[in-house]
Amino acid sequence: xIVLTQSPGTLSLSPGERATLSCRASQSVSSSYFAWYQxxxxxxxRLLIYxxxxxxxxxxxxxxxxxxxTDFTLTISxxxxxxxxxxxxxxxxSSAYTFGQGTKLEIK
Amino acid sequence: xxxxxxxxxxxxxxxxxLRLSCAASGFTFRSYVMYxxxxxxxxxxxxxxxxxxxxxxxxxxxxxxGRFTISRxxxxxxxxxxxxxxxxxxxxxxxxxxxxxxxxxxxxGQGTLVTVSS
Numbered sequence: 704x705i706v707l708t709q710s711p712g713t714l715s716l717s718p719g720e721r722a723t724l725s726c727r728a729s730q731s732v733s734s735s736y737f738a739w740y741q742x743x744x745x746x747x748x749r750l751l752i753y754x755x756x757x758x759x760x761x762x763x764x765x766x767x768x769x770x771x772x773t774d775f776t777l778t779i780s781x782x783x784x785x786x787x788x789x790x791x792x793x794x795x796x797s798s799a800y801t802f803g804q805g806t807k808l809e810i811k
Numbered sequence: 812x813x814x815x816x817x818x819x820x821x822x823x824x825x826x827x828x829l830r831l832s833c834a835a836s837g838f839t840f841r842s843y844v845m846y847x848x849x850x851x852x853x854x855x856x857x858x859x860x861x862x863x864x865x866x867x868x869x870x871x872x873x874x875x876x877g878r879f880t881i882s883r884x885x886x887x888x889x890x891x892x893x894x895x896x897x898x899x900x901x902x903x904x905x906x907x908x909x910x911x912x913x914x915x916x917x918x919x920g921q922g923t924l925v926t927v928s929s
Contacts, residue, residue, distance in 0.1 A: 704873070738915040747906055747922060748856060753915030760917065791856055795912060798870045800858040
């Protein structure tokens, strides 16, 4: 099973700042099958990025993804108030899909 | 518009069984791989199971293998998860999701809550 480790666990930033979230895989993952999700309290996860760097439909361009192999990054260029949430990375390369444990992005 | 509506959750005793359903609409159901994902209270996301479009191929997380069975009825546009020998650690909100290897998993239901407790 591929283990995904996200860092930091919690990120405290202010609106307008830049956020950088990391996800490290225990073994190499095809960048074609790597995604990021946002989840707000009481809501289902929302797909932000797939294929490591492609934005899903309707996702603002302040969200961007990058990375390959074992290291992947989600960047939010300028935080809006609605961006404060929990973010999960996911690999769907192997048949045993896995998620990271999440990074909570909170308002400073 | 894609819609996924889960049902069948509830309170069940340890060792008991429950069958979840996910009614799908707004897309050609038989053409898509479907997934179950769960989230324990206050915890992260855990993939549970996958079923390919024909229903002939399935995959399971080690934590549920041998206890849970995923299936689908393409004539009814419905996905199922039969859960047997339930344990306390199976307590979670269960989501169904639709996606593909090309696009990730963009469509999720709102979830159905399963509580395993005596």
